[in-house]
Amino acid sequence: MAAIQMDPDLAKQLFFEGATVVILNMPKGTEFGIDYNSWEVGPKFRGVKMIPPGVHFLHYSSVDKANPRDVGPRMGFFLSLQQRGLTVLRWNALQEEVDLSPAPKAEVEAMRANLQELDQFLGPYPYATLKKWISLTNFVSEATMERLQPESRQICAFSDVLPVLSMKHTKDRVRQNLPQCGTECKSYQEGLARLPEMKPRAGTEIRFSELPTQMFPVGATPAEITRHSMDLSYALETLLSKQFPTNPQDVLGELQFAFVCFLLGNVYEAFEHWKRLLNLLCRSEAAMVKHHTLYINLISILYHQLGEIPADFFVDIVSQDNFLTSTLQSPRDTNPVQTLGRGVYVLEKEHGWASRECEKLIALGLDGPGAAAGSVPGFGRSRVAPSPARISPPPAPSPPRSGSRGRAAPPSAAASGAPRRPEERHGAPADRGRDRGLGGRTCERTRAATAAQRRAERAGGGRGAGRR
Incomplete structure (x- = not known):
């Protein structure tokens, strides 16, 4: 780990007041990281010190001893650390993963007594990126972490899956009306049909909330079905009442948890859940008025999340359709809460997803959603409304050509x-x-x-x- 320039007195205070995570026997060359930083483990590595209290994500990738360039899939786990806390973990050489079972209490106390002697083997927590980490996880509480993480507590980039039906023998395939393995596939669809149905191994999947599949109440009329299919507020209220009855804001913690698992843990299933949950939130027009504070916080969360991803990441290669542009179109165009509209306007301008219509509003000299008084919580006022210096004045209207039809260009x-x-x-x-x-x-x-x-x-x- 790179050395951090810090005042000696402050470093001493953080050493005794911050949390410490000790990981014994981690092999040299292993890629190890905490939160937004990662390093290659050296021969003296024993863990991380001076960690601020709160929820943190530790991740690692094992390497092949014979070929150090051959890196295994990323794995990780969340820890909720307390002030002056000490967590002792060990590397499992057989499984090539960190053993998360708690160490004996006597061993922990003995290590706490000799913590200063262990100081030279501990890397300092990188405080330069602490602000960014907090902005990505400020709604992830310890309860949210315990509810969502797998029962095994290990989060792996590649799911550990098992076939639904074993079908080890030919007679098993005949019983399921499946062709024998030796026969050649006649089409691509037949090849897909032959693939076994897989399911995650019990205890290894992230326990995300089950999102509603029926967007309208039972017995709804055709008109109500159409309305609930366009405005997903009913589905969102169903989710909030079942999964977050005491505090609807916890849905934002799940959104952040999924994003971190995707961004740092490389879990594709978390990315899909993040997209589906974001789509549900953004297409619930009536809920934007009822849960005003929730949506204001959502804008602040998206502002920080989208800054970590390239703008073209969400573009569909075939249709060139940007998922975020279509998803964020709904709250910007249809939401009666002006502050939310200003927030979406900031997202579009800061991250380059502004639509042509929004650009034309600026070119005409009109006030966009970001120019109303006030500011979105979490943003400075200068980020809500673009500075006049950044907006070029609209060109003077040119006179109509001789013989042209229709109206002249309206003055700004x-x-x-x-x-x-x-x-x-x-x-x-x-x-x-x-x-x-x-x-x-x-x-x-x-x-x-x-x-x-x-x-x-x-x-x-x-x-x-x-x-x-």
Whole structure:
């Protein structure tokens, strides 16, 4: 581990006040990490010291002794550490994994008494990335960790799976109406059908909450089925009432837990659960009003999560459809809570997922969702509304060409000098703002054009203004 420049008195205080994790007998060359950092283990490595209290993720990858470049799949486990706590673990050479069974109490106390002698073999916790780790796990409590982690407590990038049916003998395949293994497949579909159905080994799967598969109540009318299929608030409320009855905010802890398992643990199943849970949250329009605080916190969580992933990671190779663009479209366009709309606006601008309609609003000089007063919790005010210096002024409208048909380009708000009503600051006409709310389903392009046309009419003195 690289040396950390720190005041000696502060380092001494952190050594005695922070937690310590001792891992004995870990082989040299093993890739080991804690939270957002990883290293290659040296011959003197015995663990990590000066760890701040809270939930932490320790991960490692074993290497082949004969070929050190041959690295095994990543494995990891969560620990909830207390102030001045000492955790003693051992490397299992047979299984090539960390043995998470607790060490004898006498051994722990003896090691605590000689902790200063062990100091030279312990690497310091990297405080440079502590802020980033907290931003990714601030809703993951110890209870959330205990509820979600596998019974074995080991999280592996590759699932340990077993066949549902053993079918060791030919007669077993005949009983299941399956062709013999020696026959050649006639098609790709037949080859897929021959593959055995697999299931995770008991105790090794992450215990994520089961998301609802039926989005509407029993006995719903066709109209209600359509409404609940477009607005998934009923499904979200079902999930919250069953899995998080006391504190709905715990669903955010599960979202963060899944993201960390994917980002640091390389668990693809966690990535799929993160996408499904995020899709459920973003497509629940009515719930955005009822659970306002939950969604404000969701924006802050997404802000930090999306900063860790390349923008093109979620693009489907075949359709070129970005999962996040389509998922975040719903709360930005339809949510009546202005603060949530501002938060999604920040996400789009900061991470490069702004739609063309949003860019046109900026080019026209209109106020986007990020310009309303106030700020999203977790963001500075400067991050909510783009600075005027970063937005180039709209070009002056060019006169129509001779012989051209239709309307001339409407003047911008700055050019007209006309005051704007609050409804028009969001690009929505006043009548639609009252009837459907500022977050109605009207296309942003239509709203921007309508608002610009009305300003042109007021500046010109009537509906005929703006026409040749």
